[in-house]
Amino acid sequence: MDGELRCGGVRAADLAERFGTPLYVYDIRRIEDRIQAFQKAFAGIDHLLAYSVKANGNLSILRRLAALGCGADITSAGELYRARKAGIPAEHIVFAGVGKTEPEMVYALREGIYAFNVESAGELERLDAVASRLGLRARFAVRVNPDVLSPTPHEYTATGHAATKFGVPLEDAAELYRWAARRRNLEARGVDVHIGSQIVDPEPYLTALEAVLRLVSVLRTEGVPLSYLDLGGGYGISYDAGPELNVEALAQAVVPRVREAGLSLVVEPGRSVVGDAGILLTRVEYVKRAGKTFVIVDGGMSDLIRPSHYGGYHAVERVDTRIPRRTEAVDVVGPLCETGDFLARDRPLDVPEAGELLAVRTVGAYGFSMASNYNARRRPAECMVDGDRVTLVRRRETLDDLVRGEENLDGAGVSEAGEDR
């Protein structure tokens, strides 16, 4: 606007000054707008917006989503703990993942979650055994793998085709429901499908939907009544001015089909809720010219791994553009000891000077949630902007945080196998 980047109503430079860098900044109003857009798009059907916690599990964000009536899609005991702590009702939580452990099942059953999204026959058998032992009934959906290869930017983000570990092959799913129908502690409640992430074309969703609806009607004729269909998440956003998924158009195609089938709907958006509401502020430490120009910043792959893990693209820009600089193709790299430690490669950028701030865009999803302590780096702080109000929503880790759990272990009160909820 005036040559200085703002987040909500706040100067980005002020946030960096106050909280240090690298720093995640989330615009909560943007997140709330996205939720309202989803709610409006799916208003024509009884639906549950189960926000996918893996995208960004910050408690303050989850609390705001809970207040808007969101449920949660979780993938671990830790995400269940976060969701419940944030006030998301257990009966609005669905639990996906191919490797659910017994303690995770016990925890989720005791909480009374809406449904387990079951990903194999072995998991269903284990769920039955655990529920029987507890004298509880486990509500579940089978996560069907419809063998739809949806175009995603990287092979690691496609999950709905036969070569991935996810879900139960469509042709095997009915048998699992038949088996469960004979078990007292299992209650088939719905059917689930999730075909991948960062999908911008509605077509693969519609192909998967039709496959799943055919399964629902076969099961109905056999007396297995299902009440909901879970379409998963994966709704693509724009990282580079490219197309994003038109959620409204998708809803217009999906809602009548699901309603006709007499089902309610669950959707599990993650990235499309939080992705473009986040930026990462990082400060330039050095500009090194060694054949190539390297802009070395204080944030790296331990803070944001998407570029090196998936080839994820994030726009990078100077926070203060009032002083013009010469544009060059540069690599924006972090301080970690890995060649793969980069945030952008061969990117035209107005070459900053040491000490300047850069903003890495569209990092609200799979940014902090994939951050690590590699190279014994302290994970960054996160703050939230609400108009011109600013809140620190996670403090920067300290050196003591890094060694917590490695010292004074005698009589620590936690079983050697870890914490059991």
Ligand SMILES: Cc1ncc(COP(=O)(O)O)c(C=O)c1O
């Ligand atoms: C089962 C399931 N649901 C929802 C999501 C959320 O996907 P996205 O963040 O792309 O919307 C994922 C992501 O991996 C997932 O595995």
